[in-house]
Amino acid sequence: MDTAEAFLDGSTEMMSGGRGKAALIWPQCPPAGSSQKHGQNNGKPDPRQATDFSAIYGKDLLPDRDGEELTQGFLQALVNILLAHVKTTFDRSTKVLDFHHPHQLKEGLEGFSLELPEQPENLEQLLVDCRDTLKYGVKTGHPCYFNQLSSGLDVVGLAGEWVTSAANTNMFTFEISPVFILMEEVLLKKMREKVGWAHEEGDGIFCPGGSMSNLYSILVARHRYFPKTKTQGMTCAPRLALFTSEHSHYSIRKAAGVLGIGTENVFLVKCDKRGKMIVSDLESSIARAKAGGWVPFYVNATAGTTVYGAFDPLPEIADVCERHGLWMHVDAAWGGGLLLSRRHAGKLRGIERATSVTWNPHKLMGVPLQCSAILLRQKGLLQECNQLCAEYLFQPDKHYDVTYDTGDKSIQCGRHVDVFKLWLMWKAKGSEGFGCQVNWCLENAEYLFNKLEKRPDFELVCKTKPEHSNVCFWYLPPSIRAMSRGPQRNSRLHEIAPKIKAAMMEEGMLLIGYQPLGEKPNFFRCVFSNPATRKEDVDFLIDGIVRLGCDL
Amino acid sequence: MDTAEAFLDGSTEMMSGGRGKAALIWPQCPPAGSSQKHGQNNGKPDPRQATDFSAIYGKDLLPDRDGEELTQGFLQALVNILLAHVKTTFDRSTKVLDFHHPHQLKEGLEGFSLELPEQPENLEQLLVDCRDTLKYGVKTGHPCYFNQLSSGLDVVGLAGEWVTSAANTNMFTFEISPVFILMEEVLLKKMREKVGWAHEEGDGIFCPGGSMSNLYSILVARHRYFPKTKTQGMTCAPRLALFTSEHSHYSIRKAAGVLGIGTENVFLVKCDKRGKMIVSDLESSIARAKAGGWVPFYVNATAGTTVYGAFDPLPEIADVCERHGLWMHVDAAWGGGLLLSRRHAGKLRGIERATSVTWNPHKLMGVPLQCSAILLRQKGLLQECNQLCAEYLFQPDKHYDVTYDTGDKSIQCGRHVDVFKLWLMWKAKGSEGFGCQVNWCLENAEYLFNKLEKRPDFELVCKTKPEHSNVCFWYLPPSIRAMSRGPQRNSRLHEIAPKIKAAMMEEGMLLIGYQPLGEKPNFFRCVFSNPATRKEDVDFLIDGIVRLGCDL
Structure with missing residues (x-):
C-alpha cells in the first residue's frame, strides 16, 4: 500500500485501530482528465494517471515548463491524503493518537526517516512522509481530544489556511x-x-x-x-x-x-x-x-x-x-x-x-x-x-x-x-453561529460536571457549576477511596492522574490534561472547545478514566 | 460565472489581463464518485455533483453527521480554485497584482464585501470570497514579483503548509x-x-x-x-x-x-x-x-x-x-x-x-x-x-x-x-537542490547587474559585482540625464522611483521595491529569491521600468 495508488483514496492505513466499526474508505477522487494516455507528456509519467510518483521529483513541478499537470497531480494526491485525514479526525472508531516515544520515532518507524538528505527524494516518498506525519501525530480535532484549550478542526478554517498559504504573503x-x-x-x-x-x-x-x-x-x-x-x-x-x-x-x-x-x-x-x-x-x-x-x-x-x-x-x-x-x-x-x-x-x-x-x-x-x-x-x-x-x-x-x-x-x-481563516469562519458562521458553538461547548462542560457531581468515584476540584468549559476533577480509584484524607492520601492521589494519562496515551483513544495547583495534588482538567464533541464522548471519557484507573 | 460551476475548473476570472497569450483553463477535476445521483443524500444537494453550494452552509460540513461528502465536495471545490491560482501564479501572461486603493476595496468591488455578518453565509459565497481574496491580492510567487526578500511559491512547501494546517497543532x-x-x-x-x-x-x-x-x-x-x-x-x-x-x-x-x-x-x-x-x-x-x-x-x-x-x-x-x-x-x-x-x-x-x-x-x-x-x-x-x-x-x-x-x-x-514545510522541502530538494536554487537566484542578479552596467539610462548604486542577489540601481530617464549632478538633480531623481512604482502597481505586470538610503535619493532594489524567475523576466523588468519611466 506504499505505492501512489494509496493516495488515490487517501490511504486507509491511518484509519486503523479504534473502537467499534471499521473505517470506511473515502470515495476515490480521480485526477482530472484521466482519460489521457500515458506517455504524451515528453516521456515523463502522466501525472493524471497518478499511478507512480516514484520517478517524479520536486524539480519536475511548476515552475518547470512542463510542470503544470504534474503539479496538479501531486497536489491532488496530497489533498486526497488530507481529505482522508479530515474524515478520520471525526471518526470515533479511530484513535486520537498512535503514541511512540521520541527514540522510537527517531529510529525511523516503518521506514519513516526524519533525516534530511543531500540528494532529492521522489514525490512518492514525500507523499508517504506526509501520510506518516499525520499518522504519528495527534488528531487535535478528534471528538475525544480534551487536552488543550485549542482543539477541533474547523473545515472552513482549514480552507482559510489553505488559501492563506497559497497567497503566501x-x-x-x-x-x-x-x-x-x-x-x-x-x-x-x-x-x-x-x-x-x-x-x-x-x-x-x-x-x-x-x-x-x-x-x-x-x-x-x-x-x-x-x-x-x-x-x-x-x-x-x-x-x-x-x-x-x-x-x-x-x-x-x-x-x-x-x-x-x-x-x-x-x-x-x-x-x-x-x-x-x-x-x-x-x-x-x-x-x-x-x-x-x-x-x-x-x-x-x-x-x-x-x-x-x-x-x-x-x-x-x-x-x-x-x-x-x-x-x-x-x-x-x-x-x-x-x-x-x-x-x-x-x-x-x-x-x-x-x-x-x-x-x-x-x-x-x-x-x-x-x-x-x-x-x-x-x-x-x-x-x-x-x-x-x-x-x-x-x-x-x-x-x-x-x-x-x-x-x-x-x-x-x-x-x-x-486573519483570513477567522474572517472566512466568521462569514460561514456569522456572530450567531459562533455564539451557538460556544454555548454547545459550555453545555458539554455542564453535562460532565453534573455527571461527576453524582459519582462517588470522582471528586470535583470546584464544587460550583463551571462558568467556562473547564471541569477539574480527581478520579478516585477504590484504593484511594479506602484511605482517609491527609498527606499520605494526597501523595498517592498525586500519582493517579499521570498513571492514567500514560495508559491513555499508550492506548490512544482519549487525551486529557492534568496538573497540580498550589497544594492540590494532580487533577484532570477537561476543557471543551471542539464542536465535534458530543455527550457520548463525555461519557466515553468518564468510562475511559475508570477503565484505565480503577485498579491503580 | 459566479455559480459553483466556476469552481469545477477553478474559474478563469483570475487569469484575465496580462501580457501575451490568453490563459488556459486548468483541466477540470471532477469531484469523486460523480456518477451518484442528486437527492440520495437526505434531501440535501449532492455535494459530489457540486453544481450548487448556495444552499449549503458551514454547519452542514463535518462534524455534522451527514457532513462527510459535503466536506469533500467543498474542500475539493476550494482546491480547484487554489490549483488555478498556483497555475496562474507562474503564468507570465497574467498580472502580478490587480491594484485597488484601500477605499475601493472597502467599498466592496463586484460584491466582494469584507464586512462580517451576524447570520451565516452559504458555502458558494465563501468560495467566491476565496477566489476574490486571491484575485485582489498580490501574486508573490509570480516570476515578475521582485518586491521582497521572500518570494516564490514552492509547490512542495505549499503542500507542507496544507499538511501543517490539517494537523493543526x-x-x-x-x-x-x-x-x-x-x-x-x-x-x-x-x-x-x-x-x-x-x-x-x-x-x-x-x-x-x-x-x-x-x-x-x-x-x-x-x-x-x-x-x-x-x-x-x-x-x-x-x-x-x-x-x-x-x-x-x-x-x-x-x-x-x-x-x-x-x-x-x-x-x-x-x-x-x-x-x-x-x-x-x-x-x-x-x-x-x-x-x-x-x-x-x-x-x-x-x-x-x-x-x-x-x-x-x-x-x-x-x-x-x-x-x-x-x-x-x-x-x-x-x-x-x-x-x-x-x-x-x-x-x-x-x-x-x-x-x-x-x-x-x-x-x-x-x-x-x-x-x-x-x-x-x-x-x-x-x-x-x-x-x-x-x-x-x-x-x-x-x-x-x-x-x-x-x-x-x-x-x-x-x-x-x-518546521514541516521546510522539512518536506529539504526532503524534496536535498541540500544539493537548495544549493542549485540559490545559485540560480544569484545568477539572475549577476545577469541584471551585467545588463545595467552597460546601459547609459541606468546607474548602479554599487559598482562592484553583487555578492548576494540584491541589485540596487537608479533609472535615469532622458530628463534626468540632461541635468548636471547635484542637489537639484537628486531631488528630481528622488521622485522617479515612486512614480514608476505607482504606474507599475496600477498596471500590475511587475513589482519591485525602492527606498532612499542615507544621502542617496530613492533607488530601486531588485532581489531574486524566486526560482521561477528567468532571464527573460529580468529583461522584462528592465523594459518595463523604461516603458513606465522614460517620459518622466
Missing part, C-alpha cells in the same frame, strides 16, 4: 497584502465592538499567540506611562510593579522577564477557591508595592483562567485601576469567545472598562492555530510604541494611503497572515 | 506534536552543521520571523552576561551597549526598545560604500561606549543586508568580539541560504565563530512564510533564559522523556508549526 504593507490588511482592520473593529468599545476609535494587531498579545499589553502600557523607555531603556523608569492573579497565565511573568521589568516585579494576587482574583488582595498588594518603593502601572485581570476557567471580577478590578490610575488589561485569550454568546457574555461584564484585551480566536472559537489579537482602546499608542519607520518597507511617498501600511505597529517585521 | 510539547518537535530538532541540527557547529551540542528554536529571532539573540545574550535581569529586570544591569551596522536590519533597534535596553543604546557602526561594516569603526564605537560609561555586551554582524545584500567581515568582527568578550550574533536572515551553495558559502566565512545566528529559510530558500530560526552555539542558555515551568503544560511526571517538551524555551506559549 506578509502582513507588513498594504502593497503586498491589500486584502488581508483590510480584513485585519475589519476583524479588529468587530472584536472591539464585542468588547464594548463600539464608540471609540481603538486599535490592535494580530499576534503569534496569546503570550505575545499579553506581552504587547505590558509593552504598550509601559510606553504609555514611561515613553522614554523606548529610546533610553528601563534605566529611565522607576522600579515598576505589575499585578496579576496567582491563577493567571504564566505569559505575564514571562513577558516581564523579556521586557526587562523582571519576573520578581510581578505581584501575584491571591485567588478565592474558585480561582477568581480577590480584589482586596489586589488593593493590599498595590499598597505594599507603593510602600516598598515600586511604581504600580499595570493590572492583568483574567477572563477565563487556564486551569479553572475562572473570571476575575472585572468591574471591581476596573474600580481599583481607575482609583490608582493603572492600565487595566484583560487576558480574555480563553474567555473572549463568550462575548459572542448572548447567554454567557455577561460573565465578562466590565471588560468594556479595560485599556487592552487579549482574545485568542484559536481557542474557544475553534479557529486554526494561530489566531490571537491584542485589542487597545486608544488609537495610536501601538504605532508610537513600536514604529521605527524603516525606509525600505514603509516609504512615505507611495501612491496610496500609507496609513494602511500597519506593519510598523508590530514588534515583528514579517508577520504571518492569521 | 502546537509546538509546546512532544505530547501533542511528537513528529514536529523531532523535525525541529533535526532541522536545527542540520542548520547548525551548515553554520559550522557540527561538533558542538548547540541549541535553537523556530520563531515567527527574523525580527523575533534577532530579539532572541539579544535576550539570550543579556541573560548570559546578566542572568539576574530575568527576575530583577534591567535595574540590576549596568547601562548596556550593543553594536550593529547602519545598514543592518531595524529589528535590532526594535528589539532593544522592546527588551528595555533602549534604542539609543544601540550604536550604529559605519559601513563602507558596499554596505559592509567598517571594523575599525566598530572598535572605536566600543571604545567610545566604554569611555561613556556603557557596558558593551553584544555585536550584530549582518550576512546579507536588506538593501545592498552586503556581508559584514565576519572573521574580523569575530576577532573584535573575542578581544572584548562580546556576544557575536550573525543576522543571516537573508544570507543564510548561501550556506547551502558550494559556490557561495565562502561569503559567510567566519560565521562558525558566531555565538548565535538568525537564518530565515522563508527568504532565499523559498520556504513559505513564516520560517525563521535562531541558532545558538551553546546548549541550555535558551531554556534557562525563558523557562518558567508552567505546571499545566510542562508536567515533570509524564511517562516520556520530557526534555522533548521544548516549549518553555520560547517566549511564546503556543507556537505555530513552521
Whole structure:
C-alpha cells in the first residue's frame, strides 16, 4: 500500500485501530482528465494517471515548463491524503493518537526517516512522509481530544489556511497584502465592538499567540506611562510593579522577564477557591508595592483562567485601576469567545472598562492555530510604541494611503497572515453561529460536571457549576477511596492522574490534561472547545478514566 | 460565472489581463464518485455533483453527521480554485497584482464585501470570497514579483503548509506534536552543521520571523552576561551597549526598545560604500561606549543586508568580539541560504565563530512564510533564559522523556508549526537542490547587474559585482540625464522611483521595491529569491521600468 495508488483514496492505513466499526474508505477522487494516455507528456509519467510518483521529483513541478499537470497531480494526491485525514479526525472508531516515544520515532518507524538528505527524494516518498506525519501525530480535532484549550478542526478554517498559504504573503504593507490588511482592520473593529468599545476609535494587531498579545499589553502600557523607555531603556523608569492573579497565565511573568521589568516585579494576587482574583488582595498588594518603593502601572485581570476557567471580577478590578490610575488589561485569550454568546457574555461584564484585551480566536472559537489579537482602546499608542519607520518597507511617498501600511505597529517585521481563516469562519458562521458553538461547548462542560457531581468515584476540584468549559476533577480509584484524607492520601492521589494519562496515551483513544495547583495534588482538567464533541464522548471519557484507573 | 460551476475548473476570472497569450483553463477535476445521483443524500444537494453550494452552509460540513461528502465536495471545490491560482501564479501572461486603493476595496468591488455578518453565509459565497481574496491580492510567487526578500511559491512547501494546517497543532510539547518537535530538532541540527557547529551540542528554536529571532539573540545574550535581569529586570544591569551596522536590519533597534535596553543604546557602526561594516569603526564605537560609561555586551554582524545584500567581515568582527568578550550574533536572515551553495558559502566565512545566528529559510530558500530560526552555539542558555515551568503544560511526571517538551524555551506559549514545510522541502530538494536554487537566484542578479552596467539610462548604486542577489540601481530617464549632478538633480531623481512604482502597481505586470538610503535619493532594489524567475523576466523588468519611466 506504499505505492501512489494509496493516495488515490487517501490511504486507509491511518484509519486503523479504534473502537467499534471499521473505517470506511473515502470515495476515490480521480485526477482530472484521466482519460489521457500515458506517455504524451515528453516521456515523463502522466501525472493524471497518478499511478507512480516514484520517478517524479520536486524539480519536475511548476515552475518547470512542463510542470503544470504534474503539479496538479501531486497536489491532488496530497489533498486526497488530507481529505482522508479530515474524515478520520471525526471518526470515533479511530484513535486520537498512535503514541511512540521520541527514540522510537527517531529510529525511523516503518521506514519513516526524519533525516534530511543531500540528494532529492521522489514525490512518492514525500507523499508517504506526509501520510506518516499525520499518522504519528495527534488528531487535535478528534471528538475525544480534551487536552488543550485549542482543539477541533474547523473545515472552513482549514480552507482559510489553505488559501492563506497559497497567497503566501506578509502582513507588513498594504502593497503586498491589500486584502488581508483590510480584513485585519475589519476583524479588529468587530472584536472591539464585542468588547464594548463600539464608540471609540481603538486599535490592535494580530499576534503569534496569546503570550505575545499579553506581552504587547505590558509593552504598550509601559510606553504609555514611561515613553522614554523606548529610546533610553528601563534605566529611565522607576522600579515598576505589575499585578496579576496567582491563577493567571504564566505569559505575564514571562513577558516581564523579556521586557526587562523582571519576573520578581510581578505581584501575584491571591485567588478565592474558585480561582477568581480577590480584589482586596489586589488593593493590599498595590499598597505594599507603593510602600516598598515600586511604581504600580499595570493590572492583568483574567477572563477565563487556564486551569479553572475562572473570571476575575472585572468591574471591581476596573474600580481599583481607575482609583490608582493603572492600565487595566484583560487576558480574555480563553474567555473572549463568550462575548459572542448572548447567554454567557455577561460573565465578562466590565471588560468594556479595560485599556487592552487579549482574545485568542484559536481557542474557544475553534479557529486554526494561530489566531490571537491584542485589542487597545486608544488609537495610536501601538504605532508610537513600536514604529521605527524603516525606509525600505514603509516609504512615505507611495501612491496610496500609507496609513494602511500597519506593519510598523508590530514588534515583528514579517508577520504571518492569521486573519483570513477567522474572517472566512466568521462569514460561514456569522456572530450567531459562533455564539451557538460556544454555548454547545459550555453545555458539554455542564453535562460532565453534573455527571461527576453524582459519582462517588470522582471528586470535583470546584464544587460550583463551571462558568467556562473547564471541569477539574480527581478520579478516585477504590484504593484511594479506602484511605482517609491527609498527606499520605494526597501523595498517592498525586500519582493517579499521570498513571492514567500514560495508559491513555499508550492506548490512544482519549487525551486529557492534568496538573497540580498550589497544594492540590494532580487533577484532570477537561476543557471543551471542539464542536465535534458530543455527550457520548463525555461519557466515553468518564468510562475511559475508570477503565484505565480503577485498579491503580 | 459566479455559480459553483466556476469552481469545477477553478474559474478563469483570475487569469484575465496580462501580457501575451490568453490563459488556459486548468483541466477540470471532477469531484469523486460523480456518477451518484442528486437527492440520495437526505434531501440535501449532492455535494459530489457540486453544481450548487448556495444552499449549503458551514454547519452542514463535518462534524455534522451527514457532513462527510459535503466536506469533500467543498474542500475539493476550494482546491480547484487554489490549483488555478498556483497555475496562474507562474503564468507570465497574467498580472502580478490587480491594484485597488484601500477605499475601493472597502467599498466592496463586484460584491466582494469584507464586512462580517451576524447570520451565516452559504458555502458558494465563501468560495467566491476565496477566489476574490486571491484575485485582489498580490501574486508573490509570480516570476515578475521582485518586491521582497521572500518570494516564490514552492509547490512542495505549499503542500507542507496544507499538511501543517490539517494537523493543526502546537509546538509546546512532544505530547501533542511528537513528529514536529523531532523535525525541529533535526532541522536545527542540520542548520547548525551548515553554520559550522557540527561538533558542538548547540541549541535553537523556530520563531515567527527574523525580527523575533534577532530579539532572541539579544535576550539570550543579556541573560548570559546578566542572568539576574530575568527576575530583577534591567535595574540590576549596568547601562548596556550593543553594536550593529547602519545598514543592518531595524529589528535590532526594535528589539532593544522592546527588551528595555533602549534604542539609543544601540550604536550604529559605519559601513563602507558596499554596505559592509567598517571594523575599525566598530572598535572605536566600543571604545567610545566604554569611555561613556556603557557596558558593551553584544555585536550584530549582518550576512546579507536588506538593501545592498552586503556581508559584514565576519572573521574580523569575530576577532573584535573575542578581544572584548562580546556576544557575536550573525543576522543571516537573508544570507543564510548561501550556506547551502558550494559556490557561495565562502561569503559567510567566519560565521562558525558566531555565538548565535538568525537564518530565515522563508527568504532565499523559498520556504513559505513564516520560517525563521535562531541558532545558538551553546546548549541550555535558551531554556534557562525563558523557562518558567508552567505546571499545566510542562508536567515533570509524564511517562516520556520530557526534555522533548521544548516549549518553555520560547517566549511564546503556543507556537505555530513552521518546521514541516521546510522539512518536506529539504526532503524534496536535498541540500544539493537548495544549493542549485540559490545559485540560480544569484545568477539572475549577476545577469541584471551585467545588463545595467552597460546601459547609459541606468546607474548602479554599487559598482562592484553583487555578492548576494540584491541589485540596487537608479533609472535615469532622458530628463534626468540632461541635468548636471547635484542637489537639484537628486531631488528630481528622488521622485522617479515612486512614480514608476505607482504606474507599475496600477498596471500590475511587475513589482519591485525602492527606498532612499542615507544621502542617496530613492533607488530601486531588485532581489531574486524566486526560482521561477528567468532571464527573460529580468529583461522584462528592465523594459518595463523604461516603458513606465522614460517620459518622466
